[in-house]
Amino acid sequence: MLKSFLFFFAVALLAIACLPMQGRSPQQPPPPPASMPAPAPALAPPQTATTAPTAAVKNPVKPTAQSQAKAKALYQIDCAMCHGDNGNGKTDIATSMELTLDDWTDPKTLAGREDWELFNVIRVGKDKMPPESSGRATDNEVWNLIIYLRTFSKSQPPAAAPAQ
Ligand code: HEC
Numbered sequence: 001m002l003k004s005f006l007f008f009f010a011v012a013l014l015a016i017a018c019l020p021m022q023g024r025s026p027q028q029p030p031p032p033p034a035s036m037p038a039p040a041p042a043l044a045p046p047q048t049a050t051t052a053p054t055a056a057v058k059n060p061v062k063p064t065a066q067s068q069a070k071a072k073a074l075y076q077i078d079c080a081m082c083h084g085d086n087g088n089g090k091t092d093i094a095t096s097m098e099l100t101l102d103d104w105t106d107p108k109t110l111a112g113r114e115d116w117e118l119f120n121v122i123r124v125g126k127d128k129m130p131p132e133s134s135g136r137a138t139d140n141e142v143w144n145l146i147i148y149l150r151t152f153s154k155s156q157p158p159a160a161a162p163a164q
Contacts, residue, residue, distance in 0.1 A: 059115040061143040071148035074137055079145075082129075087152030099128055107153040118146045 061067065076085070082099060084091045089101025102109045122142050125131035132142060
């Protein structure tokens with residue numbers, strides 16, 4: 001007798017506890033009317049303001065044996081899967097992602113491209129080319145990467161300053 005009373009008491013408590021919750025739900029704010037103006041599109045990718053150089057910027061680094069060794073290591077980790085170990089762009093990923101990659105082993109390919117232009121592509125990304133964030137490579141490391149990319153079209157890498 002007492003047990004069933006307790007049971008009904010518990011059920012009644014539960015029902016009361018649930019009531020205010022049901023009562024609250026219709027009070028949620030109505031959805032905004034469909035005529036709300038769409039937010040203005042961003043004018044430029046956020047990275048460009050801080051890191052992207054312009055035409056006036058020359059490659060500020062002088063390659064050393066160490067900086068080029070670092071560039072090669074970075075290239076092999078972050079770039080070679082698409083652009084290829086020798087920079088010719090003929091990789092399985094390029095084929096499977098249907099990427100149109102330049103052949104950097106041909107001296108004509110990068111001859112007309114300025115370093116700052118390549119810097120922007122690497123930092124900001126372009127189409128399916130992912131950006132290389134400043135967390136993965138410093139500005140100087142990107143400039144060194146560009147010097148490294150340009151060695152693919154030379155049979156011999158350029159003479160680097162001797163290691164200190
Ligand atoms: C997911 C594949 C992929 C990876 C990884 C990648 N790239 Fe690219 N890269 C591309 C594609 C695709 C383009 C062509 C973009 C375009 O012009 O539409 C490109 C273009 C470039 C260009 C512009 C010059 C040119 O030949 O078109 C440079 C420079 C470049 N990549 C450097 C790098 C460097 C350095 C890395 C590593 C930090 C890297 N890429 C990693 C796919 C990749």
